[in-house]
Amino acid sequence: MSTQTDPSHLTDTTMAPELSGVAPVAPPRGWQSRRSWGWLRWPPVLLLIALVTLSLLAPVLSPYDPETPAPADKLLPPSSSHWFGTDPLGMDVFARTLYATRTDLAIAVLSVLLGIAWGLPFGALAAYSGRFVDRILTRFAEMIQSFPQVLFAMALFAALGSNELNLVLIIGFLNFPVYLMMVRSVALPLRESEFVQAARCLGVPRWRIVLRYIVPNVLVPVFSQFALSCAYAIQLIAGLSFIGLGVQIPTPEWGAMINQGASYIVFGEWWPSIFPGIAVVLSVLALGGIGRRVRRALLREAT
Amino acid sequence: MAETLLDLSDLRVTIATRGRSGEVLRGVQLRVTEGRNLGIVGESGSGKSMTALAILRELPLAARVTAGRILYRGADLLTLDGSRLRALRGGEIAIVFQNAIAALNPLLPVGRQIADVYRVHEKAAKSEAWKRAVVLLGEMGMPDPALRARAYPHELSGGMAQRAMVAMALASSPRVLIADEPTTGLDLTIEAQVLELISREAARAGTTLILISHDIEVVADLCAEIAVMYAGEVVEFGPLADVLERSAHPYTRELLACSRTTGNGGRLPFIPGQVPNLREPISGCPFAPRCPRATDFCRREAPPAIEVAPGHSAACHYADEVAKT
């Protein structure tokens, strides 16, 4: 009959929690799961790295100026001197595509970050305030989400003017309710979770509870959504620029480039539109793939 | 001569997650005879629930049967085709899960879920199936069955939802009913009711019960035979009295001591250490690191199942001696 106290060094740890008697409702594991570096070899990640690298190396890779029209060279087909040919204004498509990568990715990332920056505090506020404030914020978020995004953007552009800054602001605004609701839905149950109760019993002050216990657990789902939001943002940016809102000529941007070359496809001059179109597809695939994988990995831990 | 309903031999199941794999069932050997309820007792990592899922071929996606057979009345369930399997599941072999409210379909009223059993397995007409469902709920001790049949699972209490699930399982008069931790999470007074219900109704319908629990006392009351599982294998198997009073495996002894002793100001017994990590290969007896009688031989050689009495066997090199103490 074993009644001795445990010498304790029979440590063969890690019986996964899901096999113990009670299924834990633990939130995702967080950053430890990315300690190994194998994930870098995965295609979407490689693709994204390639795109970013190429865009940064644009001045090295192409001697052409992406914003100076050269009417004499308009609509030249792809050749050894113009790998992707030239567009209706004579500018090198390859160069413009590369520089546009910077534009699109930067605007996408900035606008999503903006959406998170707005959404996170308001989401936390909604979770921590009384019913009334929560109701108002929730209704507001739902209101924004119920508008068709493109029409809404068009209306805002009409009111504010069409430039890159407003593009960032508008897309950020469209992302804001997503993150508000996400943060709120994670923070609400966290408030009453046992480890927060434990912290309160330990006399941990409110601000420290929020910072050390609430925010880290909130950041995980937020982070898992980030890449996907960027993927959507790129589609939105390209789409809006395609119809003339957002990024203006001559700034290189994929949607605008597609728009420029659209009417020439019929004449057999496919290269001004197709190459930026491929770029859009590739970047959305890369970000989307990463986003889905990250979300699955981080949220998988929740049994 | 009572029929052997289920015969599991050398069943091995591996789970692979995130590039690593672990063997969760390591050669499970079990036999269920008609009319003799079987209790499967085990703790975390024992593989008892996994065994039930394997029988029904409802293993999680990451799990794979790597060896062994599951014979149901002579037919190997692992190689059965889709339509025959569907006929068996919910028909001749039924299962009741732990958290009834979660295990039932949240979008259908419970009466409808029971009626569906009649419609699928007996091709009954809709209205007749419903009537029979209501009657069955009443027999299961559900107060006001006509009203409750229209309720959704989340509108019922734990005990009532469990009754509904038992009704659903017994509706097809199965030959075998597997109950996986049917009372865990229920209040003590409700637990008694539900266990009594399961055993009474199963006996009435001629159904043989396989009762899975971590609580040896739940099993002791209702079963004729017991299998004790540890780290993915059956370490002891035999008639109830034999296993409980003349246990031939050290783990069974220790477990019984932990379950039964009422400390009165003294120390309570426990088993030091933890269940082995199934992701690592195990050499020798899996219980050796925690066993008070382990020898070097135990750590080197995995013990075979040794028969200490007719129908009573234990996977321990020293089974005979253990049984005599």
Place this chain on the structure above:
Amino acid sequence: MTSVTTQQPLLSARGLTKLFPLRHGLGGRTTATAVDDVSFDIRPGRTVALVGESGSGKSTVGKLMLDLLAPDAGDVQFEGQPLRALSRAKRRDFRRSVQIVFQNPFRSFSPMLTVGGSLRDALRLRRLPKEQQRQEIAQLLTDVHLPPDLAARYPNEVSGGQLQRIGIARAIATNPRAIFIDEPTSALDVSLRGQIVNLLLDLQGQRELAYVLVSHDLRLVAAMAEEMVVMYLGHVMEHGPAARILERPTHPYTLALLAAAHAKSAGVRADSRTSLHGEVVAVPSEYRGCKLIHRCPFAQPACGEPQTLREFDGRLVRCRRAEEVREVALASSPT
């Protein structure tokens, strides 16, 4: 078993009452009384067990006593002073002195903090310098028989039994005088429970700790508690020395609990006098009679009147037929 001291109790509940809204499908906001006029004292070195099933209110009592919830009536007193009226310094003292161990170890730690990180927060109330904190964390882990290097792990890298012990380490980190222990073993394997119980008993002996043990496991209560409070739907049904109540209950609810537990372990069917019919059904606050009335085998129409806790056979019991219950208990008791 320590004798009851006559000094002022460390913590006491006085007439605690807490209401919760009952959701009815068709509007109308009725309330249920989750905790209904509950009083008991906590003294150093003694364990009081709160026993009951789901809906009994025992966990809510815990939250009230730890000031995680505010009562609707009655109060909690810490060293004679009501919690609401504590000065800032006294409040810190309270937080340091009264701690909690949770039921499910996996839910009681933030998954994003290491074990050491969680423990460090527990030490804040003692205002130790940084270097001493590390030593203290190592010491705490050793006190609960765990290797000190566990401090660098995350909660999901640690087993259930170990995590529960870390929860106990966190509870003793502030050098408390009382610990509220909520179902410490129900989430653990049977073979590991004894270890936790032994540890708790050792710590209690070493540090003169007062425990409030919430449990539905009567075996645990028998092993640890001197005093027992049996609760049903917020009401105290029976309250007195644990050994005496377990040996001969005088309330139908206690009788039914013991019969169910005993039926399980001895394979004896509970009979009609010792079992309750039906299930727990929440009762609206307006009703002031005995809440067990719909399920009680001893119920009479007079039970619909308010029943008071009265002294009988060395304990307090809330039942007009306690004498008969005692007879039934003695008759069916196993010996």
